[in-house]
Amino acid sequence: MQIINCEQGSPEWHAARAGAITASMFKTARTRVNELDERQALYVAYVKAGMTEKEAATKAGYKAAPSAEAVKRALAGEKVGDWSDTAKNYAFRLAVERIAGAPLDEGFETWQMARGHELEPEARMEHEMATGLVVDRAGFVLTDDGLFGASADGLFGEDGGSEYKCFVAPDRLRAFHIDGDASEVMDQVQGCMWITGRKRWHLGLYCPALAPIGKQLWLREFARDDDYIESMVDDLLAFAGLVDSYEQTLRQKAA
Known part of the structure; x- marks a missing residue:
């Protein structure tokens, strides 16, 4: 350090x-948004491992297969979740500071x-x-x-x-x-x-x-x-x- x-x-x-x-x-x-929660992630993992939707739902603790859009996207192999706008704004600020070599807010x-x-x-x-x-x-x-x-x-x-x-x-x-x-x-x-x-x-x-x-x-x-x-x-x-x-x-x- x-x-x-x-x-x-x-x-x-x-x-x-x-x-x-x-x-x-x-x-x-x-901080991220639109992520799978713990049970949704388990359900997706079980389905991808070869279980039927009914088996995966039961094992993940659901009464029926979850219908959330994020689950559908994850099963389709699409990207799920993203950085929050607050995180993105912070990342952009840091990028500008790296280029400038100085605080963006001039030390405010x-x-x-x-x-x-x-x-x-x-x-x-x-x-x-x-x-x-x-x-x-x-x-x-x-x-x-x-x-x-x-x-x-x-x-x-x-x-x-x-x-x-x-x-x-x-x-x-x-x-x-x-x-x-x-x-x-x-x-x-x-x-x-x-x-x-x-x-x-x-x-x-x-x-x-x-x-x-x-x-x-x-x-x-x-x-x-x-x-x-x-x-x-x-x-x-x-x-x-x-x-x-x-x-x-x-x-x-x-x-």
Whole structure:
């Protein structure tokens, strides 16, 4: 990996991220539409293996053969599923950044991003106080090929890292504090461990508004999940191919 020592939000940080598929966007990069669901995929596999439609339907858990258009296309050998428009727009942005060698938005920050960068030192301090750890800032970390990157908010010990979120939206706060659900950011958490080679990651949700009841920091540790990472990387490499195709198309048009 390549570690770029820079302040998050700085011009150097924005330049390092330009054209790289970043961990905070891994979930977006993996989003697809019109895919077969698990039972549909089983049904298609059984039919292609030689079962009758009735046998395949029963074995896949259906009362009758599914009639979805996606199933019909899959059985006909046609392509099923596609990247979401959000993923396509992100891929196109990255293609432009690769050509320009600079951020497409010239380093513009939303108020949410600016707030996160401002509160990050407080979140790190709360983390250190809660755990007794000494957390070092890491700047931006890239894979050796520069395709993927992560803004690791902190690194500690030989195998630990941390990410701090400063959400204010009630639905996001509730997911963590009430439901204990961190699935929204799990691609980023596992992605950071993949890129940095770390084995455990601390996720801290920092909300100063909850300081009066001593719950300003929601903190959990997650272990590296190599099966999760393997599946995620397969999707990300396919997405990287989409970025490449957009870049090639743009360069051909320019020529």
